[in-house]
Amino acid sequence: MAVSVRSWVANEGGKHLVLMLWLGANTWLFLRTYLLYSTGQQYHYLYKMLGLGLCISRASASVLNLNCCLVLLPMCRSLLTFIRGTHTVSSRKTRRLLDKSKSFHVACGVAICLFSAVHVSAHLVNVVNFSLSYSDDFPALNLARYRGEDPKWIILSTIPGVTGVLLVLILLLMFISSSYCIRVSNYEIFWYTHNLFIVFYTILMVHMVGGALKYQTNLKAHPPGCLRTNQSNSKLQDEDLVQAEDDDIRCREDAHFEPHYPQTWLWVSGPLCLYCVERLYRYIRSSDPVTIVTAIRHPCNVVELRMLKKDFKARPGQYIVLNCPGVSSFENHPFTLTKCPTANKETFGIHLRVVGDWTDRFTQLLLPPPRADMEILPMVQQRRYPKVFVDGPFGGPSEDVFNYDVSLCVAGGIGVTPFACVLQALLDGWRGFRLQRLYFVWVCKEIQSFYWFAELLCALHKKLWQENRPDYFNLKLYVSCTESLQRMSEERYRPLSSRLLVGRPKWKMILDEIGKSNKNRRVGVFCCGPKSISKTLHRLCNSTRSSGTVFEFNKESFS
Amino acid sequence: MGKIEWAMWANEQALASGLILLAGGIVGVAGQFRGWEFAAYAVAAGVFVCLLEYPRSKRAKGTSVERSGQYCFTVCVKAFGPLTRNYYVRAFLHAAICVPGGFMLATVLGCVCLGIASLIYLAAAIRGEHWEPILPRKDVRKPVAESIKNPPQNPPPRPPPETRRKQAKDLEGAAYDNPSSVTDD
Numbered sequence: 001m002a003v004s005v006r007s008w009v010a011n012e013g014g015k016h017l018v019l020m021l022w023l024g025a026n027t028w029l030f031l032r033t034y035l036l037y038s039t040g041q042q043y044h045y046l047y048k049m050l051g052l053g054l055c056i057s058r059a060s061a062s063v064l065n066l067n068c069c070l071v072l073l074p075m076c077r078s079l080l081t082f083i084r085g086t087h088t089v090s091s092r093k094t095r096r097l098l099d100k101s102k103s104f105h106v107a108c109g110v111a112i113c114l115f116s117a118v119h120v121s122a123h124l125v126n127v128v129n130f131s132l133s134y135s136d137d138f139p140a141l142n143l144a145r146y147r148g149e150d151p152k153w154i155i156l157s158t159i160p161g162v163t164g165v166l167l168v169l170i171l172l173l174m175f176i177s178s179s180y181c182i183r184v185s186n187y188e189i190f191w192y193t194h195n196l197f198i199v200f201y202t203i204l205m206v207h208m209v210g211g212a213l214k215y216q217t218n219l220k221a222h223p224p225g226c227l228r229t230n231q232s233n234s235k236l237q238d239e240d241l242v243q244a245e246d247d248d249i250r251c252r253e254d255a256h257f258e259p260h261y262p263q264t265w266l267w268v269s270g271p272l273c274l275y276c277v278e279r280l281y282r283y284i285r286s287s288d289p290v291t292i293v294t295a296i297r298h299p300c301n302v303v304e305l306r307m308l309k310k311d312f313k314a315r316p317g318q319y320i321v322l323n324c325p326g327v328s329s330f331e332n333h334p335f336t337l338t339k340c341p342t343a344n345k346e347t348f349g350i351h352l353r354v355v356g357d358w359t360d361r362f363t364q365l366l367l368p369p370p371r372a373d374m375e376i377l378p379m380v381q382q383r384r385y386p387k388v389f390v391d392g393p394f395g396g397p398s399e400d401v402f403n404y405d406v407s408l409c410v411a412g413g414i415g416v417t418p419f420a421c422v423l424q425a426l427l428d429g430w431r432g433f434r435l436q437r438l439y440f441v442w443v444c445k446e447i448q449s450f451y452w453f454a455e456l457l458c459a460l461h462k463k464l465w466q467e468n469r470p471d472y473f474n475l476k477l478y479v480s481c482t483e484s485l486q487r488m489s490e491e492r493y494r495p496l497s498s499r500l501l502v503g504r505p506k507w508k509m510i511l512d513e514i515g516k517s518n519k520n521r522r523v524g525v526f527c528c529g530p531k532s533i534s535k536t537l538h539r540l541c542n543s544t545r546s547s548g549t550v551f552e553f554n555k556e557s558f559s
Numbered sequence: 560m561g562k563i564e565w566a567m568w569a570n571e572q573a574l575a576s577g578l579i580l581l582a583g584g585i586v587g588v589a590g591q592f593r594g595w596e597f598a599a600y601a602v603a604a605g606v607f608v609c610l611l612e613y614p615r616s617k618r619a620k621g622t623s624v625e626r627s628g629q630y631c632f633t634v635c636v637k638a639f640g641p642l643t644r645n646y647y648v649r650a651f652l653h654a655a656i657c658v659p660g661g662f663m664l665a666t667v668l669g670c671v672c673l674g675i676a677s678l679i680y681l682a683a684a685i686r687g688e689h690w691e692p693i694l695p696r697k698d699v700r701k702p703v704a705e706s707i708k709n710p711p712q713n714p715p716p717r718p719p720p721e722t723r724r725k726q727a728k729d730l731e732g733a734a735y736d737n738p739s740s741v742t743d744d
Contacts, residue, residue: 176575186563
């Protein structure tokens with residue numbers, strides 16, 4: 001499959017541009033600081049004492065400052081949702097870049113770990129050099145108390161040393177528990193260790209207190225390299241005296257050294273305050289309890305929940321985070337909205353699939369299993385629903401379905417939830433959007449899953465048929481489990497059963513067909529499903545197309 | 560917090576500490592710093608910890624993803640039986656291994672990380688977890704139904720010859736009720 005340059009640039013160009021800019025900024029900062037410390041006159045004596053370790057440690061420190069500043073910004077979800085929502089500020093290209101905010105956070109995190117390793121190694125070498133090259137000429141410059149002091153005690157008796165050890169420990173804890181398998185299996189471990197970042201940042205801001213590295217302040221009065229007349233420096237005496245006579249350099253006074261002011265707080269305090277304000281805002285916003293209107297059980301272990309909250313506004317494609325103190329006080333779980341509140345109906349809804357222990361317990365609280373003695377009589381008593389708090393809504397890639405002329409939505413199993421909201425919005429009024437045609441492919445393992453949204457799909461199909469736009473909505477349903485024969489026999493679901501195909505979809509053929517019907521256009525592809533589908537689709541979107549259509553790939557992930 | 564599997568986190572932490580111990584040990588030996596014997600010990604200890612911790616345990620609930628190429632390590636670790644199954648043994652083993660690393664600057668970080676891993680293993684052991692090898696699953700073929708071995712001896716029932724001859728001339732008269740149902744209602 002040949003990669004077409006036009007498709008590749010449309011799909012990957014923006015991301016790679018941001019990556020290049022970020023790498024460029026890091027490299028420039030590293031080189032600038034390195035050169036400052038290796039050639040700067042005010043660091044001349046310090047450089048002579050410590051050597052290369054000084055330059056590498058300070059250069060990596062400046063890169064660390066930049067990355068610690070940038071790593072918090074992609075996690076300000078409410079701010080990103082706001083940017084995504086204002087069409088004046090952001091174009092479609094910017095919104096597609098916002099989809100990758102978590103990847104950028106990971107990239108900055110990895111850079112922090114790498115450069116911390118470099119910084120720590122260089123400073124260890126510095127500490128050894130402080131001990132070995134104890135300077136008798138400039139005692140103010142020394143960190144060690146005497147020549148040959150054990151480096152371990154130098155580290156443990158200074159503030160930068162102790163804070164450095166703590167920082168490295170916290171960073172290692174955060175990094176190791178954020179690996180993929182731990183996030184997938186025990187999300188709480190990842191979440192609680194990652195919240196140690198606040199301790200990390202507090203210690204980081206006091207890391208430089210104590211001033212281990214000093215710079216010279218009186219450069220004019222004491223140009224570095226000049227010698228005092230009554231000072232004996234046997235190694236360089238002859239050459240320097242000759243040079244001093246030639247260049248007429250005179251030392252008028254002793255070198256004075258000043259420690260650096262801690263600079264990290266300049267970089268870090270802005271994003272840290274922004275993030276803390278954002279968390280506070282989210283906490284206040286989610287402290288209004290939510291009224292649960294109804295809970296409905298669907299086939300294949302799915303429960304639909306309809307809720308009501310004052311002043312809750314959401315767009316199709318956004319998700320909310322649910323917290324139920326009756327199940328677990330600290331766990332928060334994201335769910336995509338399947339129904340947004342509109343002017344007519346203020347309820348909003350989610351569909352959740354019962355997979356882990358939280359959803360299991362939550363479903364038991366919502367829909368308690370019927371007791372044996374109540375089987376005969378209908379359930380008349382008042383349903384006591386658990387208290388639920390909702391944080392959000394937060395933006396997702398599927399918000400952009402309406403901003404293309406033609407869109408293809410691919411859903412795998414429960415991944416249909418963001419698109420259900422889109423279809424609901426189309427049902428309420430399809431004329432107001434830029435979207436002219438929607439292709440919808442839904443792949444499920446079992447045919448029972450289609451009953452989650454069968455009513456919605458048939459209602460939309462019928463409405464468009466009656467309003468003389470049958471080509472607006474193109475539906476393809478696939479049942480991937482081919483072992484047992486499955487049918488949808490209800491008469492009212494005829495539009496679905498006639499569009500149902502058995503077996504996995506052939507993506508290349510589907511994209512070719514869409515390309516032929518929409519020549520020389522930009523088609524938005526939105527995928528929410530298992531990795532195999534999204535990988536195949538991504539590859540196909542980047543490849544050449546004879547019809548001149550460009551497919552822009554947008555992925556929604558549930559991890 | 561009820562269903563967390565601490566062992567998985569302890570395993571990741573211990574593997575990372577093994578690598579850090581190894582790296583610190585190599586630096587200590589290469590630089591010939593004071594106390595480089597501890598660094599040499601750290602190299603050996605780091606390699607041992609990495610080999611012990613590389614095979615992931617099978618999860619109690621859910622799918623287990625194994626590390627690439629871990630099958631041979633699984634077999635070796637499994638061979639030690641209860642010594643490697645029990646997490647109390649691992650907790651104390653890691654606590655004992657990490658102590659000599661604390662005497663040299665280059666290996667201090669590995670020592671502290673291994674100590675943390677040992678504490679998490681202790682928590683896992685108290686909660687009753689143990690190490691299960693991930694072995695490849697043998698696919699069980701569906702047992703062949705008995706009826707395949709005994710094909711029917713007699714042809715299917717047909718109407719008598721007179722009725723069959725009548726079918727060719729008189730279609731309506733040849734109608735008969737099928738004795739057994741053909742739909743699977």
